[in-house]
Amino acid sequence: xxxxxxxxxxxxxxxxxxxxxxxxxxxxxxxxxxxxxxxxxxxxxxxxxxxxxxxxxxxxxxxxxxxxxxxxxxxxxxxxxxxxxxxxxxxxxxxxxxxxxxxxxxxxxxxxxxxxxxxxxxxxxxxxxxxxxx
Amino acid sequence: xxxxxxxxxxxxxxxxxxxxxxxxxxxxxxxxxxxxxxxxxxxxxxxxxxxxxxxxxxxxxxxxxxxxxxxxxxxxxxxxxxxxxxxxxxxxxxxxxxxxxxxxxxxxxxxxxxxxxxxxxxxxxxxxxxxxxx
DNA sequence: ATTATATTTGCATAGTTGTGCAAATGAGCA
DNA sequence: TGCTCATTTGCACAACTATGCAAATATAAT
Numbered sequence: 621x622x623x624x625x626x627x628x629x630x631x632x633x634x635x636x637x638x639x640x641x642x643x644x645x646x647x648x649x650x651x652x653x654x655x656x657x658x659x660x661x662x663x664x665x666x667x668x669x670x671x672x673x674x675x676x677x678x679x680x681x682x683x684x685x686x687x688x689x690x691x692x693x694x695x696x697x698x699x700x701x702x703x704x705x706x707x708x709x710x711x712x713x714x715x716x717x718x719x720x721x722x723x724x725x726x727x728x729x730x731x732x733x734x735x736x737x738x739x740x741x742x743x744x745x746x747x748x749x750x751x752x753x754x
Numbered sequence: 755x756x757x758x759x760x761x762x763x764x765x766x767x768x769x770x771x772x773x774x775x776x777x778x779x780x781x782x783x784x785x786x787x788x789x790x791x792x793x794x795x796x797x798x799x800x801x802x803x804x805x806x807x808x809x810x811x812x813x814x815x816x817x818x819x820x821x822x823x824x825x826x827x828x829x830x831x832x833x834x835x836x837x838x839x840x841x842x843x844x845x846x847x848x849x850x851x852x853x854x855x856x857x858x859x860x861x862x863x864x865x866x867x868x869x870x871x872x873x874x875x876x877x878x879x880x881x882x883x884x885x886x887x888x
Numbered sequence: 889a890t891t892a893t894a895t896t897t898g899c900a901t902a903g904t905t906g907t908g909c910a911a912a913t914g915a916g917c918a
Numbered sequence: 919t920g921c922t923c924a925t926t927t928g929c930a931c932a933a934c935t936a937t938g939c940a941a942a943t944a945t946a947a948t
Contacts, residue, residue: 646802656793660906664784671780671872679925689908694925696906713915713924721873725866732862738805739855794936813895823938828895830936847894847945 646738649731657703662686663696667705667719676709676716780872783865791837796820797830801839801853810843810850 657663669685670677683693697717700706705724709716791797803819804811817827831851834840839858843850 646805650792650798650802652793652795652798655789655791655798657789658784659786659790659793661786662906664786668780668784671869674872674874680923688906690924691909691926692907694927698926715925719869719872721869725870728862728866728869732859732866735805735853735855735862736859738808738853740808796936814893822936824894825896825939826937828897832896849895 645730645734649727649734654703654705654727657700657705660696662688662692663700666693666696667700670706670717670719673718676711676718678714678716680714682717779864779868783861783868785861787837788839788861791834791839794830796822796826797834800827800830801834804840804851804853807852810845810852812848812850814848816851 658667665686666682669682673681679694679697680690682697683690686693697706697708697715701708701717704727705720706717707720709718792801799820800816803816807815813828813831814824816831817824820827831840831842831849835842835851838861839854840851841854843852
């Protein structure tokens with residue numbers, strides 16, 4: 621997901637082998653940077669706004685959805701961009717942001733799949749409603 | 755997502771209308787509380803650990819995955835529980851936490867669906883790779 | 889009751905984050 | 919060149935967060 625990342629030394633090389641195989645992708649998919657980016661109400665509002673725009677949206681236009689300073693909006697959009705949620709394109713003196721629908725959806729679905737794969741009786745994917753004890 | 759919540763409205767029947775209708779569910783699905791909970795490396799480590807456990811896991815057991823104080827682990831697990839990511843069950847003097855696989859997956863997929871529905875040419879769902887400009 | 893184990897809570901603290909304002913940059917236009 | 923508009927950056931500050939340690943609670947075992 622995240623665009624350019626300084627490669628965190630998080631994971632230890634041979635961390636737990638036994639029950640690890642199925643959940644291996646989880647580590648990569650569960651990127652705190654993505655979730656942190658989505659963890660702020662103002663940024664969520666901006667993301668929804670961008671999604672509703674159906675197409676590129678300038679910083680000023682995006683700012684219409686929330687009552688914070690324009691500079692704050694600029695920072696939030698940059699952060700969402702860094703997290704890989706938005707793409708940015710410069711057109712003249714304005715910056716056009718748009719939602720990276722495909723990337724975002726793929727990341728979320730991959731995560732869901734990976735989590736599901738860890739579910740004790742997760743083999744019955746997508747079938748019955750109550751496949752997992754919860 | 756969040757444990758006790760007024761039942762998010764499913765997908766709108768007529769997908770894509772004036773541009774605003776289709777994204778209505780997004781507001782409900784994009785819950786900052788969930789993402790904030792997943793936005794911390796230690797909590798992610800705990801979640802992965804819990805997923806690997808394949809079944810209930812005590813606070814002490816979960817703590818094995820990260821080098822923070824047990825009290826911190828306790829707080830993180832409580833937070834994940836509040837966010838609806840984990841379920842908790844008390845057994846004697848230990849508390850068993852487990853991943854709410856179903857809820858979590860459903861939330862992520864619903865979110866992916868909802869985002870995709872906002873995509874300008876999102877009608878081609880799941881078909882081609884590059885359905886969306888990004 | 890006493891002791892031991894599992895978890896939680898109170899408090900202090902260092903670090904991070906969201907915010908506004910003012911100034912700076914950048915890009916088009918007269 | 920100046921002028922205007924869109925966006926970003928520097929700075930300060932309040933609020934929040936993650937953390938560790940010590941003490942408190944809860945439950946089980948002796």
